[in-house]
Amino acid sequence: MSSEPVISVRAATATLGSRPVLRGVDLAVRRGEVVALLGANGSGKSTAVRSVIGQVPLTGGTVSLFGTDLRRFRDWARVGYVPQRTTAASGVPATVREVVSSGRLSRTKLRRPSRADRAAVDRAIELVGLADRAKDSVWALSGGQHQRVLIARALASEPELLIMDEPMAGVDLASQEVLAATLREQVAAGTTVLLVLHELGPLEPLIDRAVVLRDGCVVHDGPPPEAVGQHALPGHDHVHPHAADEPLRTGLLT
Amino acid sequence: MEFLDHAFMQRALLAAVLVGVTAPAVGIHLVQRRQALMGDGIGHVAMTGVGLGFLMSANPVWVAGLVSIAGAVLMELIRMYGRTRGDIALALLFYGGMAGGVLLTSLSPDGSNANLVSYLFGSLATVSQEDVVAICVLAAFVLAVSLGLRRQLFAVSQDEEFARVTGLPVRALNLLVAVTAAVTVTVAMRVVGLLLVSALMVVPVAAAQQLTRSFRATFAVAVLIGTAVTLAGTVTTYYQDVPPGATIVLLAIAVFVVFTALAAPLARRRARTAGAATGAYDGVRPSPGTADDVKV
Numbered sequence: 042m043s044s045e046p047v048i049s050v051r052a053a054t055a056t057l058g059s060r061p062v063l064r065g066v067d068l069a070v071r072r073g074e075v076v077a078l079l080g081a082n083g084s085g086k087s088t089a090v091r092s093v094i095g096q097v098p099l100t101g102g103t104v105s106l107f108g109t110d111l112r113r114f115r116d117w118a119r120v121g122y123v124p125q126r127t128t129a130a131s132g133v134p135a136t137v138r139e140v141v142s143s144g145r146l147s148r149t150k151l152r153r154p155s156r157a158d159r160a161a162v163d164r165a166i167e168l169v170g171l172a173d174r175a176k177d178s179v180w181a182l183s184g185g186q187h188q189r190v191l192i193a194r195a196l197a198s199e200p201e202l203l204i205m206d207e208p209m210a211g212v213d214l215a216s217q218e219v220l221a222a223t224l225r226e227q228v229a230a231g232t233t234v235l236l237v238l239h240e241l242g243p244l245e246p247l248i249d250r251a252v253v254l255r256d257g258c259v260v261h262d263g264p265p266p267e268a269v270g271q272h273a274l275p276g277h278d279h280v281h282p283h284a285a286d287e288p289l290r291t292g293l294l295t
Numbered sequence: 296m297e298f299l300d301h302a303f304m305q306r307a308l309l310a311a312v313l314v315g316v317t318a319p320a321v322g323i324h325l326v327q328r329r330q331a332l333m334g335d336g337i338g339h340v341a342m343t344g345v346g347l348g349f350l351m352s353a354n355p356v357w358v359a360g361l362v363s364i365a366g367a368v369l370m371e372l373i374r375m376y377g378r379t380r381g382d383i384a385l386a387l388l389f390y391g392g393m394a395g396g397v398l399l400t401s402l403s404p405d406g407s408n409a410n411l412v413s414y415l416f417g418s419l420a421t422v423s424q425e426d427v428v429a430i431c432v433l434a435a436f437v438l439a440v441s442l443g444l445r446r447q448l449f450a451v452s453q454d455e456e457f458a459r460v461t462g463l464p465v466r467a468l469n470l471l472v473a474v475t476a477a478v479t480v481t482v483a484m485r486v487v488g489l490l491l492v493s494a495l496m497v498v499p500v501a502a503a504q505q506l507t508r509s510f511r512a513t514f515a516v517a518v519l520i521g522t523a524v525t526l527a528g529t530v531t532t533y534y535q536d537v538p539p540g541a542t543i544v545l546l547a548i549a550v551f552v553v554f555t556a557l558a559a560p561l562a563r564r565r566a567r568t569a570g571a572a573t574g575a576y577d578g579v580r581p582s583p584g585t586a587d588d589v590k591v
Contacts, residue, residue: 094460096460117460117462120460122457124456126454131327131329131452131453132326132329133327133504134507134508134513135509139511140453143450143453143454143457144457146446146447146450147462150462150463151444176509178508178509180508194457
């Protein structure tokens with residue numbers, strides 16, 4: 042049974058200002074898969090995931106989630122999103138639990154949280170190993186712990202699909218291990234994952250497939266590359282369909 | 296307690312309590328999204344509303360309410376859609392609002408700029424029965440929004456992009472916050488005045504967060520501070536001939552100073568307790584590279 046892909050992106054194009062950032066990206070993620078989006082800064086990987094959740098408007102092409110066109114998709118409780126941020130704090134103190142609870146709003150919407158909702162929030166906090174800090178202000182946490190809070194917030198809705206934008210950025214080694222373990226558990230439970238990474242790092246054993254972007258085009262889609270870095274990407278050997286006669290890195294400097 | 300015998304004083308105290316509760320209840324959402332001065336901007340726009348009220352011989356509270364709602368919605372739309380020159384647009388709105396207020400007031404037959412001053416700095420003794428009714432209705436709306444939707448507003452103010460991905464109607468909630476802030480300005484203008492409204496939205500929240508760790512506690516303590524200083528300030532004006540708005544705001548700032556002084560020893564004690572609990576924390580950051588991620 043080859044089911045409908047959870048994420049399906051076809052010929053997606055997008056611009057930021059007047060600069061093309063995505064130039065015809067195709068991407069399919071099937072149920073239970075763990076897909077890493079790799080690429081240099083400015084390659085469009087962040088824009089690609091943000092277009093999947095409707096935060097960047099496409100100028101062309103289509104995106105569908107769980108077989109539903111993104112414009113008609115309303116079932117956001119099935120999606121857990123970890124934005125690229127270095128902090129879970131805002132202008133007013135908030136506890137770990139309060140921040141994680143906001144992830145449950147995709148299920149509770151405007152009603153009061155029930156006992157089951159509160160239990161789900163507790164579970165999410167426990168999954169990232171912050172149960173003992175649940176009542177602490179997020180202002181008192183380290184950078185890695187902030188990232189763990191953001192991931193717990195995404196898990197609070199018990200999503201089937203996790204979308205994470207650089208979850209390992211600025212995270213200390215101890216927290217990286219915790220995050221890798223959390224993710225392993227989610228994957229074992231059948232969660233589908235799409236994540237943007239700068240390097241594979243401790244998540245490498247979990248990744249089923251890597252998609253490498255360069256200048257807004259997919260240059261590699263297959264098993265994770267051995268070593269990651271500008272020069273080790275398999276995409277370097279491919280003939281680039283769009284940028285063949287343009288100088289390398291066009292678009293990165295504008 | 297003889298001041299309770301006077302009808303004008305009863306009205307003044309009722310108005311003061313409502314302001315003490317509503318201003319921080321909305322202000323906390325503005326502070327959370329780092330728009331602490333939005334109340335100030337709305338206050339400036341509301342001046343045009345007061346002037347318009349004088350000109351049309353209508354109750355300035357209602358007219359100011361409508362004009363500040365329009366101004367607040369405009370500010371929010373500029374924030375949502377305006378990219379680079381948003382600050383200039385806001386500045387135009389602020390000063391245009393103030394100038395419009397002064398001009399319209401001077402054009403109106405029974406409005407003098409002395410009359411406008413009672414709206415700029417508050418004038419509790421002149422709060423009428425009609426004003427009290429208007430303030431009660433508006434305060435009920437403000438509390439219904441800021442308490443009833445606190446979870447949703449928390450999520451939107453905390454991380455707007457994430458809130459959109461949970462499927463919350465973020466744009467509508469943002470506009471609702473703007474409208475609620477505008478209504479609060481209208482509620483508070485008779486008590487603390489348009490130029491000091493923003494202080495009562497921000498200072499109690501700033502004072503509360505010196506001591507609190509959760510949003511919930513910050514909310515509760517801020518509302519308590521707001522109520523305490525508006526009541527104390529109002530009673531002070533009964534015994535001393537001082538302007539209520541200025542008295543209330545200075546009292547709130549005094550609370551802020553006291554709470555700030557208490558914050559450092561409290562934080563040390565919490566760190567010690569936490570250190571004893573986990574046994575590990577020695578106050579040294581794990582790596583200097585992540586230091587800027589720790590606190591904003």
